[in-house]
Amino acid sequence: MAKPVKITETIFRDAHQSLWATRMKTEDMMAIAEAIDDIGYHSLEAWGGATFDSCLRFLKEDPWVRLRRLKAVIRKTPLQMLLRGQNLLGYRHYPDDVVREFCHRAVDNGIGIIRIFDALNDVRNMETAVKASKEAGAHVQGTVVYTISPVHDIDAYVKLALELKELGCDSICIKDMAGLLTPYRAEELVKKLKQAVNLPLQLHAHYTSGLASMTYLKAIEAGVDVVDTAFSALALGTSQPPTESLVAALQGTPYDTGLDLAKLAPINQHFKEVKKEYQSVSAPVEVDTAVLSYQIPGGMISNLRNQLAGQNASDRYADVLAEVPKVREELGYPPLVTPTSQMLGTQAVLNVLTGKRYSVVPKEIKEYVRGMYGRPPAPINPEVRKLIIGDEQPITHRPADDLEPMLGKARKEIIEYYQQEEDVLSYVLFPEVALEFFKTRNSNCK
Numbered sequence: 397m398a399k400p401v402k403i404t405e406t407i408f409r410d411a412h413q414s415l416w417a418t419r420m421k422t423e424d425m426m427a428i429a430e431a432i433d434d435i436g437y438h439s440l441e442a443w444g445g446a447t448f449d450s451c452l453r454f455l456k457e458d459p460w461v462r463l464r465r466l467k468a469v470i471r472k473t474p475l476q477m478l479l480r481g482q483n484l485l486g487y488r489h490y491p492d493d494v495v496r497e498f499c500h501r502a503v504d505n506g507i508g509i510i511r512i513f514d515a516l517n518d519v520r521n522m523e524t525a526v527k528a529s530k531e532a533g534a535h536v537q538g539t540v541v542y543t544i545s546p547v548h549d550i551d552a553y554v555k556l557a558l559e560l561k562e563l564g565c566d567s568i569c570i571k572d573m574a575g576l577l578t579p580y581r582a583e584e585l586v587k588k589l590k591q592a593v594n595l596p597l598q599l600h601a602h603y604t605s606g607l608a609s610m611t612y613l614k615a616i617e618a619g620v621d622v623v624d625t626a627f628s629a630l631a632l633g634t635s636q637p638p639t640e641s642l643v644a645a646l647q648g649t650p651y652d653t654g655l656d657l658a659k660l661a662p663i664n665q666h667f668k669e670v671k672k673e674y675q676s677v678s679a680p681v682e683v684d685t686a687v688l689s690y691q692i693p694g695g696m697i698s699n700l701r702n703q704l705a706g707q708n709a710s711d712r713y714a715d716v717l718a719e720v721p722k723v724r725e726e727l728g729y730p731p732l733v734t735p736t737s738q739m740l741g742t743q744a745v746l747n748v749l750t751g752k753r754y755s756v757v758p759k760e761i762k763e764y765v766r767g768m769y770g771r772p773p774a775p776i777n778p779e780v781r782k783l784i785i786g787d788e789q790p791i792t793h794r795p796a797d798d799l800e801p802m803l804g805k806a807r808k809e810i811i812e813y814y815q816q817e818e819d820v821l822s823y824v825l826f827p828e829v830a831l832e833f834f835k836t837r838n839s840n841c842k
């Protein structure tokens with residue numbers, strides 16, 4: 397019986413976020429957007445993740461304008477985005493008024509599918525975003541962030557997926573940001589999730605460890621409905637498996653995607669051409685097996701290397717690699733994904749360079765230990781907790797319950813630059829960066 401596999405193309409979001417430091421310019425997207433729309437993808441991931449920050453900070457582009465321009469030419473394929481639950485596209489928790497407004501504006505500007513995750517798999521941090529996105533009319537995909545630890549077994553993932561279904565999610569994504577999911581583990585996970593949850597199931601993996609294409613194949617045989625791939629010009633390494641290879645692998649089988657290799661080729665050629673302009677920001681495309689021993693995602697590895705190089709301490713790299721899993725265990729096994737990956741990485745570097753573990757602790761880690769990012773997957777080591785926050789008691793309620801509404805005040809603060817309601821959201825997420833952007837935008841208009 398035919399069971400065509402559907403494909404989400406990640407070229408406009410995760411692929412360049414993973415390989416080109418999120419620097420792809422809107423013009424390089426627009427030049428090929430209509431051709432991509434003709435391929436017949438399930439969806440095109442084109443917004444969210446780090447793209448919003450990168451647009452404002454580095455490209456001096458308005459991310460909202462990018463979204464509207466893409467939507468104007470991509471009329472058949474749903475545009476998909478990645479959202480970090482209560483963190484939206486930033487690195488901290490935002491109050492509910494901001495989360496609700498953001499989800500509504502994203503949909504109003506053209507997003508059809510919103511994939512929502514929380515770094516700690518804490519459903520309370522996804523609740524407001526899920527409900528608001530549903531209300532706005534999006535297809536809402538709830539996410540199970542995949543990691544390996546003594547407390548992350550398949551039953552825990554099934555329980556989480558059932559909670560997401562209960563919240564109203566339309567489909568479930570397994571997010572393997574570090575490339576840790578092995579083929580046979582994927583087979584088991586997909587089978588159990590399909591059986592217990594009975595919602596469309598999507599798999600998102602990174603090629604970092606060299607496993608992802610094999611993992612996709614076993615997941616497909618086990619019944620996964622959609623997988624994420626990227627054009628080969630921007631695939632492999634820390635990005636997704638190549639689209640064309642998967643299409644070819646499934647041709648003539650019950651899983652045939654129905655996509656046309658002859659139509660994919662010229663689009664890939666476009667990205668091969670524009671690739672030359674992005675050489676200075678390109679990450680190496682290689683298999684990094686450190687992830688299999690240390691569970692450190694590719695993006696985090698390059699961050700650690702940069703942090704050490706900045707301190708003239710590149711020779712401590714091996715010590716830091718060994719320190720990360722220790723810190724992770726002591727802090728309750730959080731999955732290593734934005735923002736926890738950066739936070740734990742910094743703590744590991746500090747523990748190694750100071751020579752006295754937890755003698756210097758960044759604000760973010762203190763807040764994490766206070767419960768302000770949500771519930772860690774396992775209890776935090778009591779001795780380490782004491783080193784970090786002393787006798788203070790962590791909160792146990794939903795972190796955003798403590799946050800005051802922000803929109804009204806923010807709107808007043810940017811009144812002289814205000815051009816559209818979306819500006820308020822850009823400003824709330826990235827205050828300094830957005831202000832800087834508004835100033836250049838306004839001077840360009842004069």
Ligand code: CO
Pocket residue numbers: 410573600601602
């Ligand atoms: Co990803």
